[in-house]
Amino acid sequence: MISISGQRQFQAWQDKVLPPVEEVRPGVWSIPVPFINNPMRYTLSYLLVGDGAAALVDPGWDSDEGWAVLNAGLAVAGLRPADVTGIVVTHLHPDHLGMAARLRAASGAWVALGANEPLPSHWRSEPARFLAEDRAQYTQWGVPQDFLDEVTFHRDAWAQMTNLAVPQLRLADGALLPVAGLAVRVLATPGHTPGHICLVDEANSLILTGDHVLPRITPHVSLEAQTQLDPLGDYLNSLEIMGAGADMEVLPAHEYRFRGLPHRVAELREHTLERSLEVIAVLDAGSAETVWDVSKQLTWSRGFDSLRGFTLRLALAETASHLVYLAARGREVEIEVSRGTPTPATP
Known part of the structure; x- marks a missing residue:
């Protein structure tokens, strides 16, 4: 203790x-x-x-x-x-x-x-590029369109980082x-x-x-x-x-x-490894095709549906880290977790 x-x-x-x-x-x-x-x-x-x-x-x-x-x-x-x-x-x-x-x-x-x-220098010099890359990543992870705005960064939310x-x-x-x-x-x-x-x-x-x-x-x-x-x-x-x-x-x-x-x-x-075992169980069930699908089936303290905004973003990124961890250790993971190709940045 x-x-x-x-x-x-x-x-x-x-x-x-x-x-x-x-x-x-x-x-x-x-x-x-x-x-x-x-x-x-x-x-x-x-x-x-x-x-x-x-x-x-x-x-x-x-x-x-x-x-x-x-x-x-x-x-x-x-x-x-x-x-x-x-x-x-x-x-x-x-x-x-x-x-x-x-x-x-x-x-x-x-x-x-x-x-x-x-x-990364483009946090300051190319904010539009950074925001596009961020949105592409979460789109690739299967986040529904209705949730993209709340889980991805915006210019005002990123002000603390660019300063x-x-x-x-x-x-x-x-x-x-x-x-x-x-x-x-x-x-x-x-x-x-x-x-x-x-x-x-x-x-x-x-x-x-x-x-x-x-x-x-x-x-x-x-x-x-x-x-x-x-x-x-x-x-x-x-x-x-x-x-x-x-x-x-x-x-x-x-x-x-x-x-x-x-x-x-x-x-x-122990907690971290137990979480990976839970991810393995979801993969073995065979119904998950995206990071979003895996996240929905994991145990969250107040349930997945309670996760909103930045908390939801963190949950998805955490799930992706477990998938990468398992793949690096020989577990077959067919879910795409690599970062998506950014859409063209607008000035």
Whole structure:
């Protein structure tokens, strides 16, 4: 079993309120930043204070409300945005990287991502092409016409991604964060995204897990990134290396702090493999011809028909990742899961 170490965070999660700013260890602060209009409610940013330098890990979703909360949290730690010298982001998603551009503008801090995290240039330079590719993919996966608009990206929904900060640094597996007075090591954990990283602070017996390992929720692993051929296989392999933090307190990017990393890793692995067995059962039944068909026959907490919008999108992409995982391991999968040919982009 895991044991909850962040009791105040846990209570806040139960009460559906923002948790307090906390000093987890001397010079290590947990600062929640609101995740606007999302059931996850907030991202747990971590401030790591060194010698005349400070890094903020996962600054959170970009909003005026979040910026005010982040400023207030830094003030509790005795710092201002201008005192932040580095911004480390565990992965590309906008609830982690979104605030980086605003914080960099206020501080001049460098922004760092994992060495293998993709940042396709046409997200900015060719948005019409990106949106066309996205729609083609979900059309190929069998999404009915009536649902395409709600599961695919639109210009306004993609604004958080196109405004993301371009990183000044790339962090390789095993590298130390370039922050004076700290000895925090990068651990490459692809799966949730191709270049997801965790951070190991051996001096404080802490491991910052981003979205790779959360205490209650199974991280979403999907077939979306163009550079990731087998995201589920990557994720399972990345779980295997989490022994580096076996005895450490876990600082995830959502929910609350906990101990018992090996137990939680085992749970996540078991859940993931059980899901693949469920996909195999659907394939064996022989009635599914598309990713949509498979998804409809899987077990979802509130039923498939309850999935709408972005949640439905994630469910389909997760299903596709299981199909690719099985095919890569010799299972015959006749359902088309490769990305579709994009329709011509309009200016």
